[in-house]
Amino acid sequence: MELSIRNVRKDFGATPALHEVSLDIRSGELIALLGPSGSGKTTLLRLIAGLEAPSAGTVFFGEDDASRRSVQERQVGFVFQHYALFRHMTVLENIGFGLSVRPRAQRPARAEIRRRAEELLDLVQLSGLGQRYPAQLSGGQRQRVALARALAIEPRVLLLDEPFGALDAQVRKDLRRWLREIHDRTGHTTVFVTHDQEEALELADRVVVMSQGRIEQVGTPDEVYDRPAVPFVHRFIGESSQVPVRIADGQLWLDDRALGLPASGSGEAVLFFRPHQVEVLSGCGGCLAGTVTGSRRLAGTRRLELELGGGRHRVEIDVPIEHPAATRSQISFRPRTWRVYPAAGDGSAATAATPAPEPEQTAIAPLALYSIR
Amino acid sequence: MADVAPFPRRLTRASATSESPLARALLIALALAFLSVVLLLPLLAVFSEALRNGVAAWAAALIEPDALAAVRLTLIVAAFAVPLNLVFGVVAAWAIGKFEFKGKAFLITLIDLPFSVSPVISGLVYVLLFGSGSLLGPFLKSHGIEVLFAVPGIVLATVFVTFPFVARELIPLMQEQGTADEEAALSLGASGWQTFWHVTLPNIRWGLLYGVLLCNARAMGEFGAVSVVSGHIRGLTNTMPLHIEILYNEYNFAAAFAVASLLAALALVTLVLKTAIELRYAGQMAAVRGH
Amino acid sequence: MTAVASSGWRFRQPSVLPGFGLTLGYTVAYLTLIILIPLAGLAWRSAGLGLDEFLRIAGDPRTLGALRVSFGAAFVAALVNLVFGLVVAWVLVRYRFPGRRIIDAVVDLPFALPTAVAGIALTAIYAPNGPLGSWFAGHGIRIAYAFPGIVIALVFIGLPFVVRTVQPVMEDLDREVEEAAATLGAGRFATVFRVLLPALMPASLTGFALAFARGVGEYGSVIFIAGNIPFVTEIAPLLIVIRLEEFNYSAATAIGALMLMISFAMLLVINLIQAWSRRRYSNG
Numbered sequence: 041m042e043l044s045i046r047n048v049r050k051d052f053g054a055t056p057a058l059h060e061v062s063l064d065i066r067s068g069e070l071i072a073l074l075g076p077s078g079s080g081k082t083t084l085l086r087l088i089a090g091l092e093a094p095s096a097g098t099v100f101f102g103e104d105d106a107s108r109r110s111v112q113e114r115q116v117g118f119v120f121q122h123y124a125l126f127r128h129m130t131v132l133e134n135i136g137f138g139l140s141v142r143p144r145a146q147r148p149a150r151a152e153i154r155r156r157a158e159e160l161l162d163l164v165q166l167s168g169l170g171q172r173y174p175a176q177l178s179g180g181q182r183q184r185v186a187l188a189r190a191l192a193i194e195p196r197v198l199l200l201d202e203p204f205g206a207l208d209a210q211v212r213k214d215l216r217r218w219l220r221e222i223h224d225r226t227g228h229t230t231v232f233v234t235h236d237q238e239e240a241l242e243l244a245d246r247v248v249v250m251s252q253g254r255i256e257q258v259g260t261p262d263e264v265y266d267r268p269a270v271p272f273v274h275r276f277i278g279e280s281s282q283v284p285v286r287i288a289d290g291q292l293w294l295d296d297r298a299l300g301l302p303a304s305g306s307g308e309a310v311l312f313f314r315p316h317q318v319e320v321l322s323g324c325g326g327c328l329a330g331t332v333t334g335s336r337r338l339a340g341t342r343r344l345e346l347e348l349g350g351g352r353h354r355v356e357i358d359v360p361i362e363h364p365a366a367t368r369s370q371i372s373f374r375p376r377t378w379r380v381y382p383a384a385g386d387g388s389a390a391t392a393a394t395p396a397p398e399p400e401q402t403a404i405a406p407l408a409l410y411s412i413r
Numbered sequence: 414m415a416d417v418a419p420f421p422r423r424l425t426r427a428s429a430t431s432e433s434p435l436a437r438a439l440l441i442a443l444a445l446a447f448l449s450v451v452l453l454l455p456l457l458a459v460f461s462e463a464l465r466n467g468v469a470a471w472a473a474a475l476i477e478p479d480a481l482a483a484v485r486l487t488l489i490v491a492a493f494a495v496p497l498n499l500v501f502g503v504v505a506a507w508a509i510g511k512f513e514f515k516g517k518a519f520l521i522t523l524i525d526l527p528f529s530v531s532p533v534i535s536g537l538v539y540v541l542l543f544g545s546g547s548l549l550g551p552f553l554k555s556h557g558i559e560v561l562f563a564v565p566g567i568v569l570a571t572v573f574v575t576f577p578f579v580a581r582e583l584i585p586l587m588q589e590q591g592t593a594d595e596e597a598a599l600s601l602g603a604s605g606w607q608t609f610w611h612v613t614l615p616n617i618r619w620g621l622l623y624g625v626l627l628c629n630a631r632a633m634g635e636f637g638a639v640s641v642v643s644g645h646i647r648g649l650t651n652t653m654p655l656h657i658e659i660l661y662n663e664y665n666f667a668a669a670f671a672v673a674s675l676l677a678a679l680a681l682v683t684l685v686l687k688t689a690i691e692l693r694y695a696g697q698m699a700a701v702r703g704h
Numbered sequence: 705m706t707a708v709a710s711s712g713w714r715f716r717q718p719s720v721l722p723g724f725g726l727t728l729g730y731t732v733a734y735l736t737l738i739i740l741i742p743l744a745g746l747a748w749r750s751a752g753l754g755l756d757e758f759l760r761i762a763g764d765p766r767t768l769g770a771l772r773v774s775f776g777a778a779f780v781a782a783l784v785n786l787v788f789g790l791v792v793a794w795v796l797v798r799y800r801f802p803g804r805r806i807i808d809a810v811v812d813l814p815f816a817l818p819t820a821v822a823g824i825a826l827t828a829i830y831a832p833n834g835p836l837g838s839w840f841a842g843h844g845i846r847i848a849y850a851f852p853g854i855v856i857a858l859v860f861i862g863l864p865f866v867v868r869t870v871q872p873v874m875e876d877l878d879r880e881v882e883e884a885a886a887t888l889g890a891g892r893f894a895t896v897f898r899v900l901l902p903a904l905m906p907a908s909l910t911g912f913a914l915a916f917a918r919g920v921g922e923y924g925s926v927i928f929i930a931g932n933i934p935f936v937t938e939i940a941p942l943l944i945v946i947r948l949e950e951f952n953y954s955a956a957t958a959i960g961a962l963m964l965m966i967s968f969a970m971l972l973v974i975n976l977i978q979a980w981s982r983r984r985y986s987n988g
Contacts, residue, residue: 091430091883111886118887124880127985128902138888141898173984186884193888430882432892437799444795445807447788451860452813454836455825462828501734508727514716520731522975526739529967531921532819533941537948537960538742541749546953572738595721605722627815634818636924641945654820654924661824661928670828673821680816687816688809 041102041196041229042067043088048097050083057083058253060097065231070223072240073233075250076276081233082201084250088231089199090114101196117190117228121202123182125174131185132157132170138193160188163222180211187219191226198223200232204239216243237277241265249273271381274312281355283328283348284383285311292380295349300326300374308383313375315343316358321372329372330355332365346371456677463674466667474660474671482648483656483672489564490639490652491632494571498628502579503621507609510587511595521584527576535573536641539566562644567652570638575628582624586617619694623687630683634676743964750961753954761958769935770943771962777851777926777939778919781858782866786912789866790904796867797874811867814860819924826857827929849931854939857925862915869911873904906981913974917967 043065050058058080065071073081086092088099090111098107106114126134135157139148148156161170164184174182183203190198203219204212220243223230234240240247241261249257249264249272257269268274271282286293287309292301303309321327330346333354337343341358344365348355357373365371432440463471474480505524509517527535543550543560553560560566594616598608614621636654643650651659653672660669716724750758761767796808814822830837830847840847847853877900885895901908923941930937940963947956 089887091887111883112889112891114887115889116887118884120880120884122878122880124878124884126881126885126899126903128905137885137890137898141885141888141890141894175985189884189888430879430886430895431798436892440791441795441799441801444788444792448792448807448810450836451788451856451863452810454829455822455860456813456817458825458828458835459821462825501731504727504734505731508724508731511721512716512719512724512728514724514728520735522971523735523739526743526971529917529921529971530743531923531941531960531963531967533923533944534746534921534960534964537944537956538746540948541953541957542742542745544953547745569738573742576738592719592721599720608721609723630816630818634816634821636818636820637922637941640923641948654818657820657824658928666824666828669824673818673824676818676821680813680818680821683816684809684812687812688805692805 043197043229043231044100045084045088046098046100048084048087048094048099050080050087050092051095056253058087058094061253061255063248063255063258065229067229068227070220070230070243070245071232072244072247073231073250074235074237074240074247074277076235078252079250080253081235081248081250083253085199085201085231085233088197089116089118091118115193115196117187117193117195117198119183119186119190119198119200119203121205123174123179123186123206125182125186125189127174130171130173131161131166131177134174134185135160135189135192137189156192157188160192163191163225164188165218178211179207180215183207183215187222191228195228198228198230200230202233202235204236205234212239219243241277249276251276266377268312268379271310271312274379274381279315279356280312281315281357283311283353283355285309285380287380294328297329298326299328300324301378303380309380310383311375311378311380313378315356316341317377318357318373318375320357320359320363321374324372324374327372327374328355329370332367332369332371334367335365337361344371456681459670459673459677462666462670465670470667471671471674474668475675477668479648479651480656480668480672483651483653484675486564486567486651487633487653490568490571491629493568494575494632495625495629497572498575499579499621499625501576502581502583502624502628503617505580506583506587506617507613509584510590511592524577524580524584527573532574532635532637533641536570536638539569539573539642561642562646562650564650566642567639567650570642571632571635574635574638575632578628578631579621579624582620582627583617586620587613590616619690623690626683626687630680633679746957746960746964749953749957753958757954758958758961761955762962764955766934766938767940767943767955767959767962770938770940770959773851773854773936773938774920774940777854777858778862778916778922781855781862781919782912782916784855784859785862785866785915786908789863789911789915790870790901790908792863793867793870793874797871811864814862814864819861819922820928822860823857823925823928826853826860826925830856830929848929849933849937851937853929853931854926854937857929858915858919858922861922861925862919865914865918866908866911869914870904870907873907877903906977906985909977910974913970913977917970917974920970921963921967 043063045061045063045065048058048061049056061080061084063084073084075081083092087094088106090106090109090113094107098105100106101114126137129137132154136153139153139156142148147153158167158170161167164187166181166184166188169177169181174185177185183206187200187203200219204215207215216239219232232243241264244261246258246260247264248255251272257264257273259267259269264273265277268277274280275282283294285299285308287303287306290302290304292299292303292309292311299311301311328348330348331351332344333347334345335342338358340361342361342363342365344357344359346355346357347353357371359365359371431437509520540561541547543553543566545551550561558565560569594612595608598612599605603611633652634654635652636658639652640655640658643652643655645651645655645659647659653676657669657672657676660666660672753761792807792811796804796811827848828834830840830853832838832841832846832848834848837848845852847856881899881903882895885899890898921941923939923945926939927942930939930942932938932942940959944956944959944963947953947959
C-alpha cells in the first residue's frame with residue numbers, strides 16, 4: 041500500500057504544528073520520521089492514522105482518500121510508545137481484540153481468532169506467554185505484544201510512534217534488528233517516528249527529517265548523512281562543526297585567509313564539516329588553523345576543541361590518539377568532505393539562495409558537495 | 414508525545430477517543446439531573462423549610478435556650494474530639510509515613526476501622542463498656558464520674574467516629590513526601606523537634622487543614638453514635654443533631670430545620686474551604702483525594 | 705522500640721529520623737484505648753452470651769427482617785450509585801463545562817452534611833405532602849415511610865464513595881489505550897464496554913463495596929424517612945437502638961456483633977479486591 045500525503049496542515053488552536061507537508065511513501069517501504077521534539081513528526085503520524093484530523097490537505101492510501109475515513113475504518117496498525125496494552129486482557133486477548141470487535145459479518149470464529157493470535161505470538165517470538173497479563177511481561181515483551189496486536193488486523197500500513205523510546209538501550213538495539221526482520225518478512229508499508237538518529241539511519245529505507253512542522257529532507261540514510269540539504273539536517277544528524285566563511289575567486293575564505301577549498305559563486309556562506317572527516321596538516325598555505333583550547337578522549341580518537349579567527353569561532357575536530365596536541369598549541373587542518381550553505385539565516389529558507397549550483401550537484405543539495413578524494 | 418503543541422490534549426483530540434457531541438450533552442445532562450435531585454434538592458429543602466415561617470421564626474428557634482444549649486454542647490464536643498484526633502493524626506502519620514516497619518499495612522487497616530463500623534455500634538461499644546452491666550461503669554459512678562448519658566460519653570463516641578479523618582489525610586501525604594527533607598534538616602544540625610516544626614509541618618499543613626475540616630464537620634454532625642450514648646436529656650446532653658431529632662419528632666418542623674440550617678451552613682463552609690484548598694494547593698494535595 | 709538485633713528479621717528499617725518509638729507507641733496506645741478495647745468489649749460481651757443465646761437472637765424473625773432491610777436497601781442503593789457514580793465521575797473527568805468545579809465540590813456534600821439533616825430534608829421532599837413525594841403519591845408510589853425512601857437516603861449517603869474511588873483511576877486512564885482500541889477498529893461503544901469499563905472494574909467494585917458497607921450501618925439519614933415498621937422498614941441499627949432502650953443489652957450486643965462481623969468481612973473483601981487488582985494490573 042503506497043501512501044500519499046498531500047499539502048497536509050495541522051494547527052492546534054493558533055499554533056501551527058505542521059505547515060503544508062507533502063510526502064509520498066512507496067509500498068513496502070520502511071520510513072523513519074526523524075526530528076527533535078516539537079518537529080511535528082508524531083502529529084504527522086497521528087494524522088496518517090486518523091487519530092488527528094488535518095486542518096487542510098488529504099491523505100491517500102493507494103487510490104483511497106483516507107481523510108474521509110475514521111480511524112476505525114482506516115485499518116492501520118498503530119504501535120504506541122508506552123505500548124497501550126489492555127491490562128485487563130491476557131496477551132492472547134490483546135492480540136485478538138481487533139478481530140473480535142469486527143462487525144459480526146466479517147468477524148472470524150472464536151477459534152479462528154485464537155489460532156491467528158497464537159500465530160502472531162509465534163511471529164513475535166513470545167510463544168507460551170499467551171495467558172499472561174501485560175503487567176507480567178517486561179517492557180520489550182510488551183512492545184512485541186503491541187506489534188502483534190497491530191499486525192492482527194492485517195493493517196494497510198503499520199505506524200509506530202517512538203516504539204523503542206521507553207526501553208533500555210540493549211533491548212532497544214535487539215528490537216530494532218528484530219523489527220527490520222519482521223518488516224522484511226511481512227512486507228508492510230511501515231512508518232515509524234523516532235528522535236534517535238542512529239535508530240533512523242540503521243533501520244529505515246528512507247529518512248524524513250523534520251523540524252518545526254516542516255519536512256527538511258527526505259532521503260536514504262546515506263543521502264541525509266552525506267548530503268544534508270540544509271544546515272539543520274547537517275547539525276541534527278551526526279556531529280558537525282561550522283565556520284562562517286566567504287566565497288570569492290572560486291574558493292572559501294575565512295577573514296583574509298584562503299582555506300584551499302574550492303567553491304562557486306560569491307558572498308557570505310557557512311562551512312560545515314564533520315569532526316572525523318578532517319586531515320591534519322603540518323603548516324599550510326590554504327587551510328584552517330586554530331588554537332587548541334581543550335581535548336578529550338572519544339572512544340578510538342581524540343576530540344580537540346579549537347578556536348579559530350582569534351577566538352571568534354569554535355570548532356571540533358578528531359585527531360589520532362597519539363597526536364601530541366597540547367593546549368594553546370596551534371594546529372592546521374582541512375576538511376576532507378564538507379558542505380557550504382549560504383549564510384542568509386541557516387533555516388530552510390536558505391535552500392534557494394546563491395551561489396549558482398554546479399553541474400555535478402544532486403537535486404537535493406543546495407550547494408556543491410566537494411570531496412578531495 | 415512531546416511533539417504535540419502545548420495545548421491540552423483533550424481539546425485537540427477530535428473524534429477518535431471521545432463521544433459524539435450528542436452523547437456528551439446527554440451524559441452531562443444526566444449527571445447534572447441526578448446530582449440536582451440527589452444532592453442539591455435536599456440542601457435546598459433545608460433552607461427553604463427553615464425559612465418557611467419567616468426569618469423571625471427562624472431566629473427565634475435558634476436563640477431558644479435548649480437550642481443554645483445544644484449549640485454549646487456541640488462546640489464543646491468538637492473542641493475535645495478534633496484536637497485529640499488532630500494530635501493522633503499527626504503522630505500516627507509521622508510513625509507510618511516516615512518509617513518502614515513490619516505490620517504497617519495492618520496498622521493502617523486498624524486506623525480505618527471506624528469508617529466501616531456503623532455509628533450505632535460505635536455508640537453501643539461505649540454503652541457496653543460504661544453501662545450498668547459493665548465493670549467500669551459502676552466503679553466510676555461510685556467515684557462520682559458519669560460517662561454514659563453525660564458529656565464524657567458523647568465526647569468518647571465522637572472521638573471514635575472521627576478517629577481516622579486526620580490520619581487518613583496525612584498518612585498518604587507524608588508517605589509521598591518521603592524523608593529527604595527531614596534528613597537534610599537533620600544533617601544541617603536541626604533537632605528532631607525543629608525539623609518537624611520547620612520542615613515537616615509546613616509541608617503537610619494543607620493536608621492537615623483538610624483533614625481537620627472533615628473531622629470537624631463529622632464531629633459536629635455525628636448523630637447515630639451520639640444518640641446511643643447521650644440519653645437525650647434536653648438542655649444537658651443534646652447536641653445539635655439530637656436536638657433536631659427531638660424537635661422533628663415533636664412535629665416542630667420549622668424549628669428542626671432552623672437548627673438544621675446551621676449545620677447545613679457549616680457543611681457548605683467546609684466544602685467551600687476544602688475546594689479552595691484543592692484549587693490553590695492542587696500540587697500538594699495530589700496525594701489526598703476523597704477518602 | 706528499636707530494631708530487633710537479630711540478623712535476619714528486623715522490625716523496622718534503620719532511619720536517622722527521631723521519634724519512631726514515641727510516635728508508634730502513642731499511635732498504638734491511643735488506637736487500643738479508643739478503638740480496640742471498646743470493640744473487644746463488644747466481642748467479649750457477645751461471646752459471653754453463649755452460642756445458643758447468640759443464635760436465638762440472630763435467628764429472631766425481627767432481627768432477620770431488620771438485617772434483610774438494611775442489606776437489601778444498601779445493596780440497591782450501592783447499585784444505583786455504581787451506575788450514576790460512574791456517569792458523574794466520567795462527566796467530571798472527561799468534559800469541561802461551566803460549573804464543573806462546583807459540581808465536583810458538591811459531590812462531597814454527603815461527607816460534610818450531618819446525616820440527621822439529610823434525613824429530615826429527604827423526608828420533607830419525599831413525604832406524601834412534599835414536592836416530589838406528592839407527585840409520586842399521585843402515581844400511587846410511596847417513597848417516604850417505605851422501602852424506596854430508605855434506598856434514596858442511602859443513595860445520598862453512598863454517592864461520594866463511588867465517585868471519589870473511581871475518579872482518580874479514571875483520571876489516570878491512558879488515552880493511548882483508547883486510541884489503540886480505535887486503531888484496531890473498535891467503535892466508541894465497544895471501546896467503552898470492552899476496554900474502559902473493565903479497566904475501571906477494581907475501582908468500581910471498591911467504590912460499590914464502600915457505599916454498600918456505609919449503607920448497611922447507616923442510621924441518621926434513614927430513621928426519619930424509613931417509617932420504621934418492624935419487618936418492613938426497620939433497619940438493623942435502629943433495632944439495636946430499640947433493644948438498648950428496652951435495656952435488652954444482650955440482644956443489642958448480639959445484633960451489633962453480627963453486623964460488625966459482616967462489616968469486617970466486607971472490609972476484607974475490599975482489601976482483597978485491591979490487592980488482587982494491584983497484583984494483576986500494577987505497572988501495566
